Each structure stands twice: as structure tokens, then as C-alpha cells.
Amino acid sequence: DQQVKQNSPSLSVQEGRISILNCDYTNSMFDYFLWYKKYPAEGPTFLISISSIKDKNEDGRFTVFLNKSAKHLSLHIVPSQPGDSAVYFCAASITGNQFYFGTGTSLTVIP
């Protein structure tokens, strides 16, 4: 059973606009959430994270929002740039040990 779900396999956004990537989870025990970015033929790289005691974490153009009651998190990228085109995976963990990944959302930023 998929404990972390990304229901949108792909997303296209115009350059300069906001990209919103969504992620839902089922296990209320998850206490740490992360987003990874993956370019073709490369391994995923860590992008941003959030602890379950927070509802927002911001790092430059990237902001992650956590809604624990809805078991939902989202990644906002603003403004979107063509170099942001990649596959984005959300991940969740309990005590930072085993991590559960979503299926990924392929973001295309159109120049």
C-alpha cells in the first residue's frame, strides 16, 4: 500500500509563474517530510524538508507547506524557471530512519 501519494504524474507551468506540487500521506506517525528533485540520468538530490511540528518552511524560491489534519503537503516554487524542470519526489519518515517516497511528479517549466 502506497503510504505517500503524488496524484499528479506531470505538471506544466509557464516560466515566472508559480508551480505547486502536491503530496498526500496516510500514516499519521510520519514526523518528517522531504522533497527531492531528480534530473534524468542523475540521482535525486535533496531540496527542502519540514518537520511535523511546523506548517511551513521556506528556502529561497521553494516553500513547503504541511497540513497535518489533511495529511497533505505541497511544494511551491515561485517564480518557476526552466531549470526547475525535473521529477519531484516527496518523501516521509518516522524518526528519520526509513523513508517512504511518492511516485513523483514531472514538472515542465515552459520558457
Place this chain on the structure above:
Amino acid sequence: DVKVTQSSRYLVKRTGEKVFLECVQDMDHENMFWYRQDPGLGLRLIYFSYDVKMKEKGDIPEGYSVSREKKERFSLILESASTNQTSMYLCASSLAETPTPGELFFGEGSRLTVL
């Protein structure tokens, strides 16, 4: 910078062959992981290790084994490769204690095709 190196980027093997995928990290990380990535399924954990000679099963360990004889090296073994093991294999490592729990450092991946 942390570097996780996977020995082979591309491999083609035949059904029934024994396959070794090697992974080395250079930052003295305690934790190491093997994932496979398949379209529509995301990253699924095969095995992980918190210390030398320790190993734990992940979500899909069937058909795989691992070896961690040294802290920096974590090997994934397919005892008898099958076509359903055709996939992208990703190795990752992390610190046991970190201000950013869950920050994994991934290798570039090994794309295995089993004919």
C-alpha cells in the same frame, strides 16, 4: 561534498545470472540504502543498513541480498536475475545523527536490463 559512487551506470544481464551492484560513499555515513525506481511506482526500498555487517529488509527484498563488510561500501546482489528486476537502482547514504533527518545522498543510479 558527499559523493556516492555506483560502480556501473548501465548493465545488461541475462536471466539467471548473478549480478553485483556496488556502492561506495566517501563521507563516513552510518546509514546506506538501496532503492529501485520504476515508472509509476516511485522509489521503493529494497534493503538498508545502519552499520557494518548490519542489514534490514525494506519493502521489496525478495530476490535480493546485500553485503556491508566495510562502512563505506554497500553491495546489492541479485542471486539469479529475472526480467522483472529490470530497473533503475539507486544507492543512498545518510548520517545517523543530522539536523536534517532524512537527507539522503544518492548516487547517479545503475540502470539494469535483464534479458
